[in-house]
Amino acid sequence: QVTLKESGPVLVKPTETLTLTCTVPEFSLSNARMGVSWIRQPPGKALEWLAHIFSNDEKSYSTSLNSRLTISKDTSTGQVVLTMTNMDPVDTATYYCARIPPTYGECYFDYWGQGTLVTVSS
Amino acid sequence: SYELTQPPSVSVSPGQTARITCSGDALPKQYAYWYQQKPGQAPVLVMYKDNERPSGIPERFSGSSSGTKVTLTISGVQAEDEADYYCQSSDSSATYVVFGGGTKLTVL
Numbered sequence: 001q002v003t004l005k006e007s008g009p010v011l012v013k014p015t016e017t018l019t020l021t022c023t024v025p026e027f028s029l030s031n032a033r034m035g036v037s038w039i040r041q042p043p044g045k046a047l048e049w050l051a052h053i054f055s056n057d058e059k060s061y062s063t064s065l066n067s068r069l070t071i072s073k074d075t076s077t078g079q080v081v082l083t084m085t086n087m088d089p090v091d092t093a094t095y096y097c098a099r100i101p102p103t104y105g106e107c108y109f110d111y112w113g114q115g116t117l118v119t120v121s122s
Numbered sequence: 123s124y125e126l127t128q129p130p131s132v133s134v135s136p137g138q139t140a141r142i143t144c145s146g147d148a149l150p151k152q153y154a155y156w157y158q159q160k161p162g163q164a165p166v167l168v169m170y171k172d173n174e175r176p177s178g179i180p181e182r183f184s185g186s187s188s189g190t191k192v193t194l195t196i197s198g199v200q201a202e203d204e205a206d207y208y209c210q211s212s213d214s215s216a217t218y219v220v221f222g223g224g225t226k227l228t229v230l
Contacts, residue, residue, distance in 0.1 A: 046223045108153075108170055109155075112164040115164055
């Protein structure tokens with residue numbers, strides 16, 4: 001069983017920068033074509049893809065949030081970090097990290113973390 | 123930006139067949155994937171590459187594709203299937219991921 005665990009603040013103030021960490025102890029981020037993605041879900045709303053990073057350090061970002069997002073990985077610690085700048089109350093959501101299995105030419109999510117609720121409020 | 127369109131809701135009685143559709147211009151070129159999400163839980167992959175079922179997903183779940191539309195079919199719906207269902211795919215360059223707006227399946 002593959003587990004992913006999100007961690008980070010539960011409350012951030014408007015204009016602050018959010019930093020979230022996804023820990024992936026059961027698979028190696030150095031495995032060929034392995035990837036991790038961040039996805040969020042505002043309360044009562046749909047899933048929204050944010051970004052992903054692959055083992056070769058290839059990255060992709062949501063076009064609507066590209067200017068605010070940075071994704072990185074530390075293979076030695078098995079962690080993927082997402083930063084989102086200039087947080088706003090509309091960014092209140094449950095943030096999930098999910099694994100992209102090692103399949104070439106495809107991008108989907110076979111294992112998900114439990115999610116972490118981040119509230120943006122002063 | 124690329125979009126996937128799903129009906130907001132589908133209702134069926136237990137034992138009937140539920141069909142949830144997802145439409146998108148890039149679907150003839152890109153695979154679709156389906157996730158089931160129950161209240162308070164993380165999504166679970168129930169279909170990949172249009173019609174492949176992950177291990178552990180009941181056989182009553184099936185998928186199909188035709189042109190710009192994909193369909194998740196649940197045969198013999200059970201009460202436990204009541205959930206939100208999301209389709210997911212990529213844009214034509216396979217660079218960006220997109221989710222549909224979700225369909226709430228109600229088992230009457």
